Amino acid sequence: MxxxxxxxxxxxxxxxxxxxxxxxxxxxxxxxxxxxxxxxxxxxxxxxxxxxxxxxxxxxxxxxxxxxxxxxxxxxxxxxxxxxxxxxxxxxxxxxxxxxxxxxxxxxxxxxxxxxxxxxxxxxxxxxxxxxxxxxxxxxxxxxxxxxxxxxxxxxxxxxDHNKIFLWSLRSALTADPAWNGHRFTAIPDRGYPAYARIYASWAASQAYYREQPYLQFGYESLEDYLLRGWEANYRKRDPHNLIAMIDTWLRxxxxxxxxxxxxxxxxxxxxxxxxxxxxxxxxxxxxxxxxxxxxxxxxxxxxxxxxxxxxxxxxxxxxxxxxxxxxxxxxxxxxxx
Amino acid sequence: MxxxxxxxxxxxxxxxxxxxxxxxxxxxxxxxxxxxxxxxxxxxxxxxxxxxxxxxxxxxxxxxxxxxxxxxxxxxxxxxxxxxxxxxxxxxxxxxxxxxxxxxxxxxxxxxxxxxxxxxxxxxxxxxxxxxxxxxxxxxxxxxxxxxxxxxxxxxxxxxDHNKIFLWSLRSALTADPAWNGHRFTAIPDRGYPAYARIYASWAASQAYYREQPYLQFGYESLEDYLLRGWEANYRKRDPHNLIAMIDTWLRxxxxxxxxxxxxxxxxxxxxxxxxxxxxxxxxxxxxxxxxxxxxxxxxxxxxxxxxxxxxxxxxxxxxxxxxxxxxxxxxxxxxxx
Incomplete structure (x- = not known):
């Protein structure tokens, strides 16, 4: 740097x-x-x-x-x-x-x-x-x-079009959270983040990746641990409004x-x-x-x-x-x- | 019959x-x-x-x-x-x-x-x-x-394992709904169903299917219409508890x-x-x-x-x-x- x-x-x-x-x-x-x-x-x-x-x-x-x-x-x-x-x-x-x-x-x-x-x-x-x-x-x-x-x-x-469905699924899962008021989140979407992260994890690596489990070499103890610490925890660091804003850009x-x-x-x-x-x-x-x-x-x-x-x-x-x-x-x- | x-x-x-x-x-x-x-x-x-x-x-x-x-x-x-x-x-x-x-x-x-x-x-x-x-x-x-x-x-x-992530994403999206109390739905999950249906639609047909758009021959006017009437409307006919029960069977x-x-x-x-x-x-x-x-x-x-x-x-x-x-x-x- x-x-x-x-x-x-x-x-x-x-x-x-x-x-x-x-x-x-x-x-x-x-x-x-x-x-x-x-x-x-x-x-x-x-x-x-x-x-x-x-x-x-x-x-x-x-x-x-x-x-x-x-x-x-x-x-x-x-x-x-x-x-x-x-x-x-x-x-x-x-x-x-x-x-x-x-x-x-x-x-x-x-x-x-x-x-x-x-x-x-x-x-x-x-x-x-x-x-x-x-x-x-x-x-x-x-x-x-x-x-x-x-x-x-x-x-x-x-x-x-297929990519849009994936993006809509992410967007609708995050905004299914009770904290979403139709325009903003009024609190941390503690239900939305887990759904969002699991959708993302299912698409961003391949079926073969999950079959071969390379993540076990990187300090994760199990699939559940990988999803929680390797995916959900990272997205929780991001403001949920920003996650949606970038989806809105991608969709367009x-x-x-x-x-x-x-x-x-x-x-x-x-x-x-x-x-x-x-x-x-x-x-x-x-x-x-x-x-x-x-x-x-x-x-x-x-x-x-x-x-x-x-x-x-x-x-x-x-x-x-x-x-x-x-x-x-x-x-x-x-x-x-x- | x-x-x-x-x-x-x-x-x-x-x-x-x-x-x-x-x-x-x-x-x-x-x-x-x-x-x-x-x-x-x-x-x-x-x-x-x-x-x-x-x-x-x-x-x-x-x-x-x-x-x-x-x-x-x-x-x-x-x-x-x-x-x-x-x-x-x-x-x-x-x-x-x-x-x-x-x-x-x-x-x-x-x-x-x-x-x-x-x-x-x-x-x-x-x-x-x-x-x-x-x-x-x-x-x-x-x-x-x-x-x-x-x-x-x-x-x-x-x-x-990969299939499980898909199933967990469905389950967590449906239960992200405000109507979920941790054990049951207390009302119709009007936020959960759309997320759930879009996840399902993204996985159950292929990328090539959405590229070639055969659904336009079956009376759907657009991708959005297909997702709404061809997917979400069908899942809304199902009790959300049953949708989760069958996921629980599939996971196991x-x-x-x-x-x-x-x-x-x-x-x-x-x-x-x-x-x-x-x-x-x-x-x-x-x-x-x-x-x-x-x-x-x-x-x-x-x-x-x-x-x-x-x-x-x-x-x-x-x-x-x-x-x-x-x-x-x-x-x-x-x-x-x-």
Whole structure:
């Protein structure tokens, strides 16, 4: 880590939902040094529920993103509890109030920050997993001449119908809690969190993962212990309003649904000029290989390389998973040479 | 339908959980005629949430089970709202009260009914889908010399860990509702049902099913409409206590966990003598082909024949799905000639 996290403030920011916030605060963290020509920049947006310190373990000389060669910037997505979120800005609401963030909001704030703070107008790579991959696709389609490469791990440019059902199930389970008043939680959702966490756990790793039980090597005593300490406890650290805000963003993910493309998803994907690594995991249950392969067909310079793994969606964020990390590192190294 | 449903009453029935019920009522429906030698019997146990009238559409001269040749008996599983269930017997509880039904209870009640009412001691076939397949495996392992054939569609003889997480997510979502008091629902769980139904919908059909949207042919106007009328409305017809009771049975499914086998799952499967059709669906997300194939390896006379389908778990109950119905009918016809 080269410094503490920084905050970039944008006044009077009009969100895609129509609400204008008095200010948007974009919290970001940088790693490594910006080169004189400002051409060594990797943007690494955050995934669902994550803050920059949750995902920066893969930045390291011998890891996936090398800070001795690249200047790596992690922007915290809106709604994640560090950047402007329901938990820290009273002007924010949830979809019930006609309020939501979109990735179009995220990338516009990120673009302005990179330009105004660092003078960066060109990205060597946008690297993202899951909701980070979504943001990478938004970057590639909306700033096609500024993004040289995309590594989109376990994510799609448009949320599929099946994925929406998963998200609706999470949202409805959390808000089934007695503490939900139709707009806000009036207390900690002690019934909602366990349901939410078990839904998430069932989807984010594969059936084979639970069959082979690698979690027993990581200090968990049983399946129940893993669900409680490995899943539920982590989500309980997050404000439930933020968890819903990020679901609302994910539900609305569609690179074509912006003022630029006016609903034309195919045109948005065909606009991407970047060398694009489309990298699902073979066992991902909600960003399926089939869906990712179909998008790769619509992107001019795409390479489709699934991660062969039992880790399901989590293969793309290979914490405690050296085999998949090595696979991803090799593919990203190759991509950076393109 | 040859007659109205019948009820078989067993007094002082000791359940596997340790509770003795003053009486167990087993509601069953028969189709076709019992032959003089009583050798033309097909037992067709019910699946999760289903009652006999929900699953008897596939009985017909040109359908999967032919009542002009076979005497077909559908026993309603305990907890399904017709046979003894929390909704109709105050002596029943849920797991919170140390009360649950197991398939060992189901098959013992069914065996006694078949023997005492009809003098049946031999089954040409036990045919079951999902929780019906579970009961078929219990039959084959506990009455090995009385079951000639098993058709186990989209079910396993032991509930896998991953499947348990799905079930726990359903259970915790329904009981996240404010109407749940820790033991019972004090009102209709109007928040719990929507969450529960969306979880179920996300798992019971495949990602490809939602991609191809066959439901639009069946009178649903949109994905949202399908979830509301095609899923949530159906579950709302069921007493929520019964929905939980059947989850509690499913969670405890393990052919080896009975007084007969004392926890020896492999021995239970190896005891099966029946010609066994192990028939998962290629896209089933919770009774996966891999899990079914592993069990087929442990059964002496097993044939492993996955249904090639996008319908996921529902491929094994092919309502409105003539292609998969034809595939199943062909396989069952072959099995009945074995």
């Amino acid at each position: 080269t410094s503490d996290a920084q905050t970039f403030v944008i006044p009077d920011f009009e969100l895609q939902c129509g609400v204008t916030l008095p200010e948007v605060r974009l919290v970001y963290q940088t790693y490594g040094e910006l080169s004189r020509d400002r051409r060594n920049v990797i943007l690494y947006p955050t995934s669902y529920g994550a803050q920059h310190h949750d995902i920066d373990w893969l930045i390291g000389r011998d890891r996936i993103l090398d800070p001795t060669r690249y200047f790596i910037v992690i922007p915290n997505q809106l709604g994640n509890g560090l950047s402007t979120s329901p938990s820290n800005d009273e002007h924010c609401g949830l979809a019930e109030d006609g309020f939501w963030f979109t990735h179009y909001d995220n990338i516009r704030a990120q673009e302005q920050m990179l330009r105004e703070v660092f003078g960066i107008d060109r990205l060597a790579l946008v690297y993202g997993w899951s909701m980070g991959a979504q943001q990478a696709y938004y970057w590639g389609s909306h700033y096609p001449d500024r993004v040289e490469r995309i590594a989109a791990l376990c994510g799609t440019a448009k949320t599929t 993910c569609d690179v074509g649904n912006t003022p630029t493309f006016q609903g034309d998803y195919a045109k948005a994907l065909s606009t991407i000029q970047a060398h694009t690594l489309v990298m699902p995991a073979t066992t991902d249950l909600y960003f399926t290989p089939d869906d990712c392969a179909a998008e790769a067909q619509m992107i001019a310079r795409a390479t489709y390389t699934p991660i062969p793994s039992i880790w399901g969606h989590r293969a793309g964020h290979p914490y405690q998973n050296p085999e998949d990390e090595a696979f991803i590192r090799q593919a990203v190294t190759t991509l950076l040479q393109a | 040859t007659s109205d449903a019948q009820t078989f009453v067993i007094p002082d029935f000791e359940l596997q959980c340790g509770v003795t019920l003053p009486e167990v009522r087993l509601v069953y429906q028969t189709y076709g005629e019992l032959s003089r030698d009583r050798r033309n019997v097909i037992l067709y146990p019910t699946s999760y949430g289903a009652q006999h009238h929900d699953i008897d559409w596939l009985i017909g001269r040109d359908r999967i089970l032919d009542p002009t040749r076979y005497f077909i008996v559908i026993p309603n599983q305990l907890g399904n709202g017709l046979s003894t269930s929390p909704s109709n017997d105050e002596h029943c509880g849920l797991a919170e009260d140390g009360f649950w039904f197991t398939h060992y209870d189901n098959i013992r009640a069914q065996e006694q009914m078949l023997r005492e009412v009809f003098g049946i001691d031999r089954l040409a076939l036990v045919y079951g889908w999902s929780m019906g397949a579970q009961q078929a495996y219990y039959w084959g392992s506990h009455y090995p010399d009385r079951v000639e054939r098993i058709a186990a569609l989209c079910g396993t003889a032991k509930t896998t 499914c393990d052919v080896g966990n009975t007084p007969t086998f004392q926890g020896d799952y492999a021995k239970a499967l190896s005891t099966i003598q029946a010609h066994t059709l192990v028939m998962p669906a290629t896209t089933d997300l919770y009774f996966t082909p891999d899990d079914c194939a592993a069990e087929a390896q442990m059964i002496a006379r097993a044939t492993y024949t996955p249904i090639p389908s996008i319908w996921g778990h529902r491929a094994g109950h092919p309502y409105q799905n003539p292609e998969d119905e034809a595939f199943i009918r062909q396989a069952v016809t072959t099995l009945l000639q074995a």
